[in-house]
Amino acid sequence: MNTTPQGNEQYSSHIPALATLINLGWTFLPATKCQAQRGSQRDVVLKPVLEQVLRQRRFEFKGESYPLSEQAVDQVMREITTPSMAQGLMAANQSVYDMLTLGITVTEFVDGKKATPTIHLIDWENLDNNQFHVTEEMEVLSAQGTHTRRPDVVTFVNGIPLAVIEAKKAASGNPNKDMVEEGISQNIRNQKNDEIPYLYAFAQLLFAISRNDGRYGTTHTPMKFWSKWQDEEFDDQYVQGIKNQPLLASDKNTLFQDKPGKIRDYFEALWSKPMMPTEQDRLLVGLLDRHRFLEFLRLFILFDQKIGKIAARYPQAFGIKALLER
Incomplete structure (x- = not known):
């Protein structure tokens, strides 16, 4: 059987990225299932997931804890999804970022008394109170409704799409063409007004990988400002451990259910031997480890009136973390 690395994106980048993310604790949602949760190609939030998370949220009032009312759940969902x-785009993205980091204030009545609790969309303190999903080939209708775009991989926290990944094959066959730069170009193009800016109103980190x-x-x-990531905490042995962790049979079945059998055969053979980590793995483990991802979103993203939106580079992130620990 042929186990030479295949040239196309699915073999060289796309499926390996999904496998790494599954090993990092993201739950894989096949494109068809993801579409069913979204409702329409215009919608990018997985509303059933978000609603389920909000129904578990509670607020404190006069020393007692209460679940959210239907009205409050509706209000939070309406505000975050519109x-x-x-x-x-930048103003929309900043307003989403503020809702993610600061929460949304709702009005509740307890025994006729008015309460105004702030409800958090993400539980920043307790990772297990959040739901993490990843999907592939997510088809999104353009703003004018004239065409669709399909980002390769999208990750969701509590049903909200927070990272968009373009996965490219390693070489283009054209010496003047860099595949990662092509992935960056697609991310930049897709943010334009007549493309799928609505998805990018939610997305906080964007990736291009090969x-x-x-x-x-x-x-x-x-x-020119898209950055590489060098990890100062996760060494290669750690990344290799994640990459070589065998997928559960149930995860494999979900990952390959809509794909031709020969793709599964190829990966079963590939994964039967130890694999070395790639640059793609280092970046994904470094920034999409679930703890790391939430920490990065919360502490290392900045909106500046003049420059726009900035995501920290690795020396800044690790420098600040070292200062905080000291």
Whole structure:
């Protein structure tokens, strides 16, 4: 059987990225299931997941704890899923970021007394109170409804799409064409007004990966500022351990259920031997480890009036973490 690395994206980057994310604790949702949760190709939030999370949220009032009312659940869902695009993508993205980090204040009545608790969309303190999903080939209708775009991989926290990944094959066959730069270009193009900016109103980190390269940016990051990530805590042995962790049979079945049998055969053979980590794995483990991802979103993203939105580079992130620990 042929186990030479296949040239196309699915073999070289796309499925390996999904396998790494599954090993990092993200639950894989096949595109068809994801579409069913979204409802329409315009919608990008998995509303059933978000609603389920909100129904588990409680608020304190006069020393007692209460579940959210139907009205409050509806209000939070309405606010987070309808960011205004009128002032442009960056303003919408900042308003979503503020809701994610600061929460949404609702009005509740307890025995006729008014309470105004702030409800958090993400439980930043307790990882297990959140739901983490990843999907592939997510088809999104453009703003004008004229065409669709399909980002390769999208990750969701509590049903909200927070990272978009373009996975490319390692080499283009054209010496002047860098595949990761092509992935960056697609992310930049897809943010335009007549493309799928609504998805990017939610997305906080953007990635372009190929087997031997990987870079990340955020909303409106120009190509030259997309950065590599070098980890100062997770060494290669750690990354290799995650990459070589065997997938559960149930995860494998879900991952390959809509794909031709020969793809599964190829990966079963590939995964039967130890694999070395790639640049793609280092970037994904470094920034999409679930603890790391939430920490990065909360502490290392900044909106600046002049420059726009900035995601920290690795020396800044590790420098700040070292200062905090000291």
